[in-house]
Amino acid sequence: MSVADRTARDHESARPADPGDPLPRLPGHVSRGRFERVLRAGHFAVTAEIAPPDSADPVEVAERVQLFDGVVDAVNATDGSGANCHMSSVAVCALLTRMGYSPIFQISCRDRNRIAIQGDILGAAAMGICSILSLSGDDVSVGDHPQAMPVFDLDSISLLETVRVMCNESRFLSGRKLTQAPALFPGSTINPFVPPYPQRVRQLRKKIEAGALFIQTQYCFDLERMRDFMRQVVDQGLAERCYILPGVGPLPSARTARWMRSNVPGVHIPDAVIARLEGSSNQREAGRQFCVEMIHALKELPGVSGVHVMAYRQEKHVAEMVRKSGVLGQRVPWYPQADAVEIAADFHTPDTPDTQPTAAQSI
Amino acid sequence: MYVIRQWSTRHAGMLETLYLGLSPALFKLLVLLSQVTGERLDGVITWLEKILKGLLFDCRMCGECVLSSTGMTCPMNCPKQIRNGPCGGVRVDGCCEVKPQMPCVWVAAWEGSQRMRHGQRIEELRFAVDRGRTGTSSWLALARTDPLERKL
Numbered sequence: 347m348s349v350a351d352r353t354a355r356d357h358e359s360a361r362p363a364d365p366g367d368p369l370p371r372l373p374g375h376v377s378r379g380r381f382e383r384v385l386r387a388g389h390f391a392v393t394a395e396i397a398p399p400d401s402a403d404p405v406e407v408a409e410r411v412q413l414f415d416g417v418v419d420a421v422n423a424t425d426g427s428g429a430n431c432h433m434s435s436v437a438v439c440a441l442l443t444r445m446g447y448s449p450i451f452q453i454s455c456r457d458r459n460r461i462a463i464q465g466d467i468l469g470a471a472a473m474g475i476c477s478i479l480s481l482s483g484d485d486v487s488v489g490d491h492p493q494a495m496p497v498f499d500l501d502s503i504s505l506l507e508t509v510r511v512m513c514n515e516s517r518f519l520s521g522r523k524l525t526q527a528p529a530l531f532p533g534s535t536i537n538p539f540v541p542p543y544p545q546r547v548r549q550l551r552k553k554i555e556a557g558a559l560f561i562q563t564q565y566c567f568d569l570e571r572m573r574d575f576m577r578q579v580v581d582q583g584l585a586e587r588c589y590i591l592p593g594v595g596p597l598p599s600a601r602t603a604r605w606m607r608s609n610v611p612g613v614h615i616p617d618a619v620i621a622r623l624e625g626s627s628n629q630r631e632a633g634r635q636f637c638v639e640m641i642h643a644l645k646e647l648p649g650v651s652g653v654h655v656m657a658y659r660q661e662k663h664v665a666e667m668v669r670k671s672g673v674l675g676q677r678v679p680w681y682p683q684a685d686a687v688e689i690a691a692d693f694h695t696p697d698t699p700d701t702q703p704t705a706a707q708s709i
Numbered sequence: 710m711y712v713i714r715q716w717s718t719r720h721a722g723m724l725e726t727l728y729l730g731l732s733p734a735l736f737k738l739l740v741l742l743s744q745v746t747g748e749r750l751d752g753v754i755t756w757l758e759k760i761l762k763g764l765l766f767d768c769r770m771c772g773e774c775v776l777s778s779t780g781m782t783c784p785m786n787c788p789k790q791i792r793n794g795p796c797g798g799v800r801v802d803g804c805c806e807v808k809p810q811m812p813c814v815w816v817a818a819w820e821g822s823q824r825m826r827h828g829q830r831i832e833e834l835r836f837a838v839d840r841g842r843t844g845t846s847s848w849l850a851l852a853r854t855d856p857l858e859r860k861l
């Protein structure tokens with residue numbers, strides 16, 4: 347592709363001048379983010395979770411995110427997940443936007459009241475963050491600071507409502523006006539794998555009514571239950587009102603799977619999955635293979651718009667798993683170094699056939 | 710533990726009927742009382758509400774009572790104080806992720822609401838409570854709102 351072509355395409359708002367800047371807002375879009383664009387364009391989206399480091403060094407964030415280059419459309423920065431202390435999600439997201447990535451800012455209601463949360467929402471938008479995920483959060487008792495005060499001033503639905511008020515009505519909850527409203531793509535979570543099962547679809551409806559435009563689910567290890575859930579979601583017309591990205595992840599071993607099942611709130615792993623790991627000579631490999639198959643199978647479910655990969659301590663295998671699953675097809679999600687790679691390719695092999703998948707085909 | 714609270718959830722339908730039957734008269738009385746005595750009886754009424762609802766529902770006196778919309782189950786007993794539950798951590802046996810001995814408040818709320826005439830109210834969105842009202846009486850607040858806006 348010639349430089350002129352690329353400039354023309356850039357002009358069509360494929361990417362900002364500076365990778366850290368949000369993209370121009372397209373008609374019908376609520377944010378200026380790449381993640382919303384990918385979903386609205388009808389692509390099967392892939393997101394992944396980045397574990398914020400226990401460090402003050404931004405390089406550690408860069409190293410972690412680069413593992414996902416070219417396979418994910420957005421990166422979720424967790425907010426003290428499992429009630430353990432790490433670098434704050436808003437800071438991780440700010441570092442990511444500086445590098446040009448498209449982060450999803452997770453906000454849990456556990457640690458901050460409505461004053462702090464609204465301040466963070468404005469700050470996040472000011473730092474180029476375009477997507478936000480509202481969560482209740484794990485209780486402090488499961489984390490490494492059980493002495494902490496659990497806040498839970500808002501719940502995830504009230505938080506969605508807060509985002510809606512700030513973005514759409516350009517005001518704080520108090521009514522005080524904002525001089526510039528944030529433009530955020532709001533999402534939340536659903537766990538279809540725990541009781542009360544019939545209520546989970548209603549919970550989804552509530553979240554959509556509160557403003558959620560995308561949903562990332564808890565780990566899916568039970569395809570049948572997911573299928574059942576999605577059937578109801580599609581039947582009730584909810585899949586047209588929000589994008590649903592089931593959560594997936596590789597289980598490292600049968601033992602860890604058992605431990606997760608009994609110790610991590612909300613994780614449901616069927617016996618058959620554990621038996622399959624147990625019966626394999628390389629359990630880690632088998633866990634990843636299961637994850638690849640799950641990603642592939644989820645793409646076929648009606649109403650599913652993407653997957654969310656949570657590969658705790660196996661982040662370096664995310665790219666390989668996503669590629670193996672084939673869900674991206676020829677598409678290469680844009681990443682900050684994509685341009686450099688592409689320019690280098692132009693320079694060295696000027697007659698590269700156009701059918702080669704390059705970042706050019708990405709959003 | 711939680712025996713009476715669970716009884717109330719199981720009998721949510723009956724309690725609703727009782728509430729709907731008695732509340733118009735009681736609220737009239739309360740309105741009258743607060744017009745005549747001003748705020749002098751607030752302490753007593755608040756105390757009465759606390760005792761009665763505390764006994765039946767383990768009420769936490771949030772000041773924005775929603776019992777009649779949440780299956781006669783007090784959502785403030787949820788360790789995460791979720792007003793639009795349940796969260797994603799409910800255990801397989803229906804117990805709370807934080808307090809394994811306690812049936813999830815929101816699982817109970819859904820069950821209770823199925824037994825109630827206006828059970829569908831549980832599906833309404835409810836914004837987080839006004840923490841400034843903690844410890845105040847929901848009854849008095851209701852009695853002092855415009856009768857047209859009063860939702861029993």
Ligand code: SF4
Nearest residue numbers: 787796805806813814
């Ligand atoms: S399991 Fe139920 S009671 Fe416990 S925190 Fe979650 S919603 Fe609240």
